[in-house]
C-alpha cells in the first residue's frame with residue numbers, strides 16, 4: 001500500500017499526521033539537481049528549457065518536497081510516459097510513487113480522485129486529454145463537486161494533466177481542445193501553459209492547490225525551448241493560478257491568447273509592427289479558470305481593441321467567453337467590436353492540408369487584427 | 376421564478392406506463408425452507424456450506440488453450456472435422472502472407488516519410504484471417520486496428536488499403552481519419568475508432584439490431600487484452616449476456632499493450648476467465664494456430680447465430696512487431712525475446728507446414744507467391760500515392776448530413792473567389808481540379 005490510509009475521510013486530520021511519515025525511498029532524497037539532458041545555459045543565469053523538461057522538473061521537485069504527491073497513469077513509470085514527461089521519475093522516486101496503471105482511464109482517474117479524497121495529492125497523467133473522455137465522470141461529478149457537496153469537509157487535491165488540443169496528423173479523436181469543456185465546470189481550476197516557465201510554475205501551483213486542477217499541456221510545445229529565469233529554476237518557483245501574463249506590451253490592440261496560440265500571436269504581433277506599425281499587446285492567459293479578467297480589462301483600456309485567439313472550436317469557447325466579458329466590462333472602452341480567431345467548426349481532419357486549414361496560424365491572426373484596425 | 380420541473384411528472388402514471396401490475400409479474404424467487412441451495416435473487420444454484428473459505432484464483436486451473444494443429448503443423452484434434460478444402464486453405468494462407476508483406480512495405484514507407492503512421496500485425500495474422508474465414512459474408516465486423524488480415528480475407532483490396540493509407544480521393548473516409556482506420560460499407564466493416572474499446576459496446580448494439588431483425592447474422596468484435604481493461608469492455612460483455620446478443624468477442628492477447636506487459640495489465644486468468652464471470656460461453660485458443668482460430672470462431676458463430684448468445688474467444692499470441700510506427704519496443708523488451716518468438720512459432724510457418732504435409736504447397740509456390748505479392752502491393756502503393764486528393768468540395772461536407780446554409784454560403788463564396796482569380800489557385804492535385812468545388 002502506498003500510504004497507511006485505512007481511515008475514513010472524517011478522520012482526515014489524523015491521517016494528515018500519518019501521511020507526514022514519508023514513505024519516500026532513499027533515492028528520492030537526492031538533491032533536486034537537474035539531471036535533464038536538454039537544459040542549455042547562457043551567461044545571465046537564464047537557461048533554455050524545453051517545456052517537457054520544465055514539466056519534468058516540476059514533478060520531480062514536488063515529489064521531492066511533498067511525500068503526499070504521487071504520479072499515476074498509463075506508461076508513466078517504466079516507459080517514462082508516452083511523451084517522456086515523467087522521464088527518470090520512477091528511478092528516482094520508486095514504484096510506490098510513480099505507478100503504471102492498466103488501460104482504464106475511468107479506473108485510474110477514479111483512483112486518483114479517491115486517493116485525493118483520502119488526503120494524498122495525486123498527479124494523474126492522461127496520454128492525451130482525448131482519452132480522459134473515458135474518465136470525465138470521475139473528473140467532473142466526483143473530482144469537481146465533492147468539496148462543495150460535502151459542505152467543504154472533503155477536499156480533493158488532485159491534479160490531472162496531459163497534452164491537449166491538436167497534434168500532427170492524429171485526426172479528430174486525438175485532436176480536441178478541452179479548455180472550454182473544463183473551463184465551464186464550477187469546482188475545477190484549469191491552467192494552460194505556453195512557455196517552459198508557465199509549464200513548470202503552473203504545474204507546481206496545480207499540485208499545491210487544494211482544489212482539483214486540470215493542466216492542459218500541448219504536445220507540439222513539449223520539444224520547444226524557452227528561456228527559464230534563474231528564479232524559475234528554483235524549487236520554490238510557482239506561477240499563481242488565475243493570473244495572466246503580458247508577454248508583449250503594446251498600445252493599439254490587445255490579443256488575448258493561451259497555450260500554443262500565444263507563440264503564434266507573438267509572431268503575428270511582430271509582423272503587425274513591422275508591416276503596419278501596429279503595436280499589439282499580447283496577453284498569455286495562463287489560467288482558463290479562474291480567468292484574469294482584470295488584466296484584460298486594463299489592457300483594453302489602453303489599446304481600445306480586443307482580439308481573442310484560441311485553437312478550440314468556435315462556439316461556446318474561450319474566445320466566446322472573452323468576447324462576452326468584453327460586452328460586460330469593456331463595452332465603453334472598445335473602439336471596435338471585439339473579435340475572435342478560433343479553430344474551425346469541424347472534427348479535426350487527418351490529411352495535412354485539411355488539418356492546417358482547421359486551426360489559426362500567424363497569418364490569420366495578423367490578418368484578423370489588420371482588418372479590425374483597418375490598416 | 377423558476378418553473379417547477381416536478382409539475383411535469385404526472386401524479387398518476389398513464390395506463391400505458393402501468394404495465395407491471397401484480398398479476399402480470401412473474402412469481403419472484405423464494406428461498407424454500409430446508410433447502411441446501413441458496414435461492415436468492417442474486418444467485419440460485421449455490422450450495423450452502425459451513426466451511427469458511429475463500430475461492431482463490433490460483434486454485435482454479437488456468438483455462439486450457441485449444442489447438443487444432445501443433446507447432447509442427449500436425450493435426451492434434453482428431454475429432455473435429457474442419458471444412459477447409461484446398462482452395463479455402465490456400466486463400467487463408469495467401470491472405471496471411473499478403474497481410475505480412477503489406478505490413479513490411481508500409482512500415483518501411485512510414486520510415487521513409489511517405490505515410491504518417493502505420494501498425495503491423497506480425498504474429499497475429501492467423502487470428503485475423505482464421506476468424507474472418509469462419510464468418511458469413513453478411514456478418515458485421517467491429518475491429519480495433521490490428522486486424523488487416525480479417526479485411527483481406529473478406530475482400531478488402533490492396534487498392535482499398537492503400538487509398539486509405541494515402542488519404543486519396545478513393546479513401547472512403549475522404550482523408551479525415553488516421554492511417555489504418557479502415558472501413559467498408561460493402562464488407563460491413565464499421566469505421567475503426569481510436570479511443571480504445573469503444574467498438575465493443577458498439578458491436579453489442581449492432582448485434583442487438585440484428586437480433587431485432589431476426590437476422591441469422593452475427594457481429595464479430597475484435598479487441599486487444601489492453602483494451603479489455605477499459606470500462607467499455609466490461610459494460611459490453613455484461614449487456615451482451617443479459618440481452619442475449621449475437622456477438623462473438625475476439626480478444627487478441629498478444630502480450631503487450633504498447634509497453635505494458637500483460638502481467639501488469641491484469642492479475643486474473645487472461646481475458647477468458649472474465650467471460651465466465653459474465654455468464655458467457657468462452658474458449659481460449661492458440662492464436663498461432665489458424666485452424667484452431669477458425670474452428671473456434673465457426674463454433675462460436677453457430678452459437679451466436681442459432682442460440683442467440685454472445686461468445687468470447689481469447690486468442691493467445693505474441694506481438695512480434697513494435698506497437699506502431701511511433702513505438703520502439705526494444706526500449707521495454709529484449710530483442711532476443713522477440714527473435715526467439717519469431718523463430719520458434721509463427722502462424723504463417725505453422726500453417727505452411729500443414730499445407731505442405733497435405734501436399735498442397737511447395738517451396739516454388741512459396742517463392743512465386745511472395746514475389747507476386749510484393750509486386751502487387753507495390754503496384755497498389757504507387758497507384759495510390761499518385762492518386763489525386765479528394766475534391767475540394769469535401770471541405771464542406773459531412774460534418775452534418777446536410778450542409779448548413781452557412782456552409783453552403785461559404786462554399787459558394789469559395790467558388791466565386793476561385794472563379795474570379797483562377798491563376799491564384801492551383802487545384803490540380805484535387806479530384807476534378809477547379810470543377811471539384
Ligand SMILES: Cc1ncc(C[n+]2csc(CCOP(=O)(O)OP(=O)(O)O)c2C)c(N)n1
Nearest residue numbers: 131521569570571599600601602631632633
Ligand atoms: C481510451 C484510450 N486510451 C489509451 C489509448 C492509447 N493506446 C492506443 S493502443 C494502446 C494499447 C492497446 O493495447 P491492446 O488493446 O492490447 O492492443 P494491441 O495494441 O496489443 O494489439 C493504447 C494504450 C487509446 N487509443 N485510447
